[in-house]
Amino acid sequence: MRDYSKGRSGFDHVLMAVAATFLTVSAGAAAAAQSASPRDSVSELAIDAAVPRPEPANVAPPTAADFKADAPKAETTASVPDATRTSEKTIGSTSTDMPKATEAAQAPADVKPSEAVTAPAAATPPAATAVAPPAPAAEPPKDVAKDIAKPATTVASSDQPVAEKLRDMFGAKSTRYFDRKGERAAVEKFYTARDFAPIWTQGGATTPAAKGVIARLKDAASDGLDAADYPVPDFTAANTPDALAEAELKLTASMLDYARQAQSGRMHWSQVTGDIMYPEHPTDPTEVLANISTAKNASAALDAYNPPHKGYQELKKKLTELRGETATPVQPIGEGPALRFAKATKKNPNPTVMDDPRVPLLRARLNVENPSETKYDAAVAEAVRKYQASNDLKATGVLDEATVRAMNSPKRDRHIDTVLVNMERWRWLPRQLGASAVGNAYVMLNIPDYTLKVMQNGAQVWTTRVVVGKPGNHATPLMTETMKYITVNPTWNVPPSIIYNEYLPALQQDPTVLDRMGLKLTRNADGSIHIAQPPGEANALGRIRFNFPNKFLVYQHDTPDKNLFGRDERAFSHGCMRVQNPDQYAATLLNITMPNDHYTPEKIRGMYGRSEIDLKFPTPIPVNITYQTAFVDDAGKLQLRKDIYGRDAQMMQLLRGGKNKDLEQVVARAQPSYSRPRADIPQGVAFNDNGSRMASNGGLSFFERLFGGGAPAPQPMAPGQKPRRTVTR
Incomplete structure (x- = not known):
C-alpha cells in the first residue's frame, strides 16, 4: 500500500x-x-x-x-x-x-x-x-465627450444647418408663424420627431412635396378660396440656412391654413346668423402634417380636404366656366318690344306666340332647346321667368325693358359670388351626409328651392315640394340632425313663441278664438299656459309629423292647407317644413330603415285616426337642411334661386370686409328659451283642465312633449269623446 x-x-x-x-x-x-x-x-x-x-x-x-x-x-x-x-x-x-x-x-x-x-x-x-471593483475610466478628450453627449442624428449633413436654425426658431420665433396654440404645439412636435429636418427642401432644393403643396395653394381660387390667404415663400431666393428655415415654416403655416379653411370654411357659420347649427369637423394639424408629408402626391392629398360631395364638385366646375365666360364678351340682347307668351284659354283656344329675331340669342343665353328658333314660346317664357326670379326681378315671364337691361349688365360677377358663397356653405356640412348602415341614406332639404329629396347610395330615391319659414324671425334654420321616428296622428303642442306672440293677443280680441280653432288651453302649476291641438283632420300638423329633435323646435309635417304647394315661392310657415306628400315620404323612410316591413302610402293612411302612433327607426336617418341658392341640376345646368333670407349678401359682405382670423371665431349667441312666463288671460276664456295639467303630466317640458322626452301629455276630452290610446311601434 x-x-x-x-x-x-x-x-x-x-x-x-x-x-x-x-x-x-x-x-x-x-x-x-x-x-x-x-x-x-x-x-x-x-x-x-x-x-x-x-x-x-x-x-x-x-x-x-x-x-x-x-x-x-x-x-x-x-x-x-x-x-x-x-x-x-x-x-x-x-x-x-x-x-x-x-x-x-x-x-x-x-x-x-x-x-x-x-x-x-x-x-x-x-x-x-x-x-475588485472597477476603477473609474480616464476622462475622454473634449471632442469625444461632445460626441457622446449628443445623440446620433439622421439629418443629412447638407440639411443640418437648416435643422439647427429650425431648432432655434422654435425656441423663440415660431409664434409669428403659428398663432394658434394647438397648431404651434403640433408643428413643434412634428419637427422635433424629425430632429428638425426640413420637409420642403433637401440640400437646399425644393422637394416634390413642396412643389405639390405650392401648386395647390396657388390654385386655391379654383375651390372658391382666396390664394392671397395662403402666401407661398420664394425658395429660389432662399440661399442661406436662415432664409430656408423661414421659408420652411411659412409654407407649413400656409398649408395648415389651407387645409383648415378647405375643410371647415373661411368663416364659421355662427358669423352669419343664430339660426344655423352644423356639427363641427375641424382639421387635426398633427394629422395634416403626417398626411401631407408622407403622401405620394402632396397636391392631391391637400385637395382632399375640400368637400367631396357631388354638389360641391359640380359648383366647382361651374365656377371655372363662369370665370371663363367673364373674360369673354357677351353679346347683348337688343332693344325691342316686350315679348310675352299667353297660354290657350277657353276664349282664345290658340296660345299667343310672338316672333322676334332676338329669341335665338335668348335661347342660347338661357340654355333653351332649338337655339335657332325665333318664336317666343312657352319654353323661352319659362326660362325668362326663372331668370327673373333668380335676379330679384318680378317673375312674369315677359321679356320687358328691365329684364333686357339686367341681362346686358355685367351680372356674371354676381353669379360668381353666388357660387362662391354656396361652395362655402358646402364646407359647413358633414363629410358623411348619410347613415352608412342603410346605404348612406339621408334627407336633403333646400330652402330656396322649396324641395326635399331622399338620397340613398348616391342617387335620389324620392322628392317632394315643401313650404318653409317666412323671412325674418320665422326663417327655417340650417342644421344637420337625425330623424329618429315619425308620429302618425300627432298632437300639436303650440310653441311658446306662437302662444305669446299670436294666440294671447288674439284672445284679447276674441276669447272664443281657441275653441273655434279646436285648440285646448291649460294652465301649468308655475302659472304659465299651454295650448295644444288634438289629432285629427284639422290638426295644424296634418296626419304625420317627422321628428328630428333640435334646439330650434322645428320639424317636418303634413298640413291641411294643400293649396300653398301650387305656388312657386313657398315661404309661409313659422319655421317648420310642410311636406306635400307625407304618406309617400313616410313610406320611403320606413322602407329604408325597415325594408322587411313593406310599408306603402296606403298602409300609412290606414293608420289615420285619433291615436298617436310612433314609428321608430332602427337606424336614425340624417336630415340636412341647407340653403343652396346655386346648384347644378340633373341636366348639368347651373340653377340660381332667389336669396329669400338674404344669406348670400351677408356672407359676401363678411368675406370682403372681414379678416379671416375674425371670421373663424365662433360668435356666441343667445340660445332659444323654452320658458313660459305667466300669462294674464282675459275674462271669459275657459281653461280645459282647471289648472291640473302640470301635475297630471309629471312636469314635462315643452321640448319633451314635442320630441318624445317622456310620456305624451294627456289631452282633454270633448263631451262624449272616448279616451284615446297612444301606440308606439
Missing part, C-alpha cells in the same frame, strides 16, 4: 497560500467598498457601466495530480504578507493597469488544465483583480 503522506507537505503549503490570499483579497475588497464614495450621478454610473468586467474562467478545481512533488518551493508557495501586498497593489491600481489585469484574468480560459497552476504565486494577482 502506497504511502500518500510523502510529499504532502508541499500540497498543504499550496492550499494554505491560496486560502490566505483569498482571505486577504476579500478583506481588501470590503475595505475598498466601504471607503469608496457612492456614485450617484448618471455620468458616473454610465462610466462604470462602460468599463469591461472580467469574466471568471471555467476551469476545473485543482487535484493532487496537478502538482509535482519536486516543484521548487518558491514557485509553489507564497507567503501571506506577499499575497496581501499584491492584492492591495492591485486594488489601488489606476485604469491604465486595467487592460493587463483583464488579460491576466482571462488567460486561464485559454490555458490547458495541466498548466493552469504551474506558477501559483504569479496567478494569484489576476484572481484578486477579478473581484
Whole structure:
C-alpha cells in the first residue's frame, strides 16, 4: 500500500497560500467598498457601466495530480504578507493597469488544465483583480465627450444647418408663424420627431412635396378660396440656412391654413346668423402634417380636404366656366318690344306666340332647346321667368325693358359670388351626409328651392315640394340632425313663441278664438299656459309629423292647407317644413330603415285616426337642411334661386370686409328659451283642465312633449269623446 503522506507537505503549503490570499483579497475588497464614495450621478454610473468586467474562467478545481512533488518551493508557495501586498497593489491600481489585469484574468480560459497552476504565486494577482471593483475610466478628450453627449442624428449633413436654425426658431420665433396654440404645439412636435429636418427642401432644393403643396395653394381660387390667404415663400431666393428655415415654416403655416379653411370654411357659420347649427369637423394639424408629408402626391392629398360631395364638385366646375365666360364678351340682347307668351284659354283656344329675331340669342343665353328658333314660346317664357326670379326681378315671364337691361349688365360677377358663397356653405356640412348602415341614406332639404329629396347610395330615391319659414324671425334654420321616428296622428303642442306672440293677443280680441280653432288651453302649476291641438283632420300638423329633435323646435309635417304647394315661392310657415306628400315620404323612410316591413302610402293612411302612433327607426336617418341658392341640376345646368333670407349678401359682405382670423371665431349667441312666463288671460276664456295639467303630466317640458322626452301629455276630452290610446311601434 502506497504511502500518500510523502510529499504532502508541499500540497498543504499550496492550499494554505491560496486560502490566505483569498482571505486577504476579500478583506481588501470590503475595505475598498466601504471607503469608496457612492456614485450617484448618471455620468458616473454610465462610466462604470462602460468599463469591461472580467469574466471568471471555467476551469476545473485543482487535484493532487496537478502538482509535482519536486516543484521548487518558491514557485509553489507564497507567503501571506506577499499575497496581501499584491492584492492591495492591485486594488489601488489606476485604469491604465486595467487592460493587463483583464488579460491576466482571462488567460486561464485559454490555458490547458495541466498548466493552469504551474506558477501559483504569479496567478494569484489576476484572481484578486477579478473581484475588485472597477476603477473609474480616464476622462475622454473634449471632442469625444461632445460626441457622446449628443445623440446620433439622421439629418443629412447638407440639411443640418437648416435643422439647427429650425431648432432655434422654435425656441423663440415660431409664434409669428403659428398663432394658434394647438397648431404651434403640433408643428413643434412634428419637427422635433424629425430632429428638425426640413420637409420642403433637401440640400437646399425644393422637394416634390413642396412643389405639390405650392401648386395647390396657388390654385386655391379654383375651390372658391382666396390664394392671397395662403402666401407661398420664394425658395429660389432662399440661399442661406436662415432664409430656408423661414421659408420652411411659412409654407407649413400656409398649408395648415389651407387645409383648415378647405375643410371647415373661411368663416364659421355662427358669423352669419343664430339660426344655423352644423356639427363641427375641424382639421387635426398633427394629422395634416403626417398626411401631407408622407403622401405620394402632396397636391392631391391637400385637395382632399375640400368637400367631396357631388354638389360641391359640380359648383366647382361651374365656377371655372363662369370665370371663363367673364373674360369673354357677351353679346347683348337688343332693344325691342316686350315679348310675352299667353297660354290657350277657353276664349282664345290658340296660345299667343310672338316672333322676334332676338329669341335665338335668348335661347342660347338661357340654355333653351332649338337655339335657332325665333318664336317666343312657352319654353323661352319659362326660362325668362326663372331668370327673373333668380335676379330679384318680378317673375312674369315677359321679356320687358328691365329684364333686357339686367341681362346686358355685367351680372356674371354676381353669379360668381353666388357660387362662391354656396361652395362655402358646402364646407359647413358633414363629410358623411348619410347613415352608412342603410346605404348612406339621408334627407336633403333646400330652402330656396322649396324641395326635399331622399338620397340613398348616391342617387335620389324620392322628392317632394315643401313650404318653409317666412323671412325674418320665422326663417327655417340650417342644421344637420337625425330623424329618429315619425308620429302618425300627432298632437300639436303650440310653441311658446306662437302662444305669446299670436294666440294671447288674439284672445284679447276674441276669447272664443281657441275653441273655434279646436285648440285646448291649460294652465301649468308655475302659472304659465299651454295650448295644444288634438289629432285629427284639422290638426295644424296634418296626419304625420317627422321628428328630428333640435334646439330650434322645428320639424317636418303634413298640413291641411294643400293649396300653398301650387305656388312657386313657398315661404309661409313659422319655421317648420310642410311636406306635400307625407304618406309617400313616410313610406320611403320606413322602407329604408325597415325594408322587411313593406310599408306603402296606403298602409300609412290606414293608420289615420285619433291615436298617436310612433314609428321608430332602427337606424336614425340624417336630415340636412341647407340653403343652396346655386346648384347644378340633373341636366348639368347651373340653377340660381332667389336669396329669400338674404344669406348670400351677408356672407359676401363678411368675406370682403372681414379678416379671416375674425371670421373663424365662433360668435356666441343667445340660445332659444323654452320658458313660459305667466300669462294674464282675459275674462271669459275657459281653461280645459282647471289648472291640473302640470301635475297630471309629471312636469314635462315643452321640448319633451314635442320630441318624445317622456310620456305624451294627456289631452282633454270633448263631451262624449272616448279616451284615446297612444301606440308606439
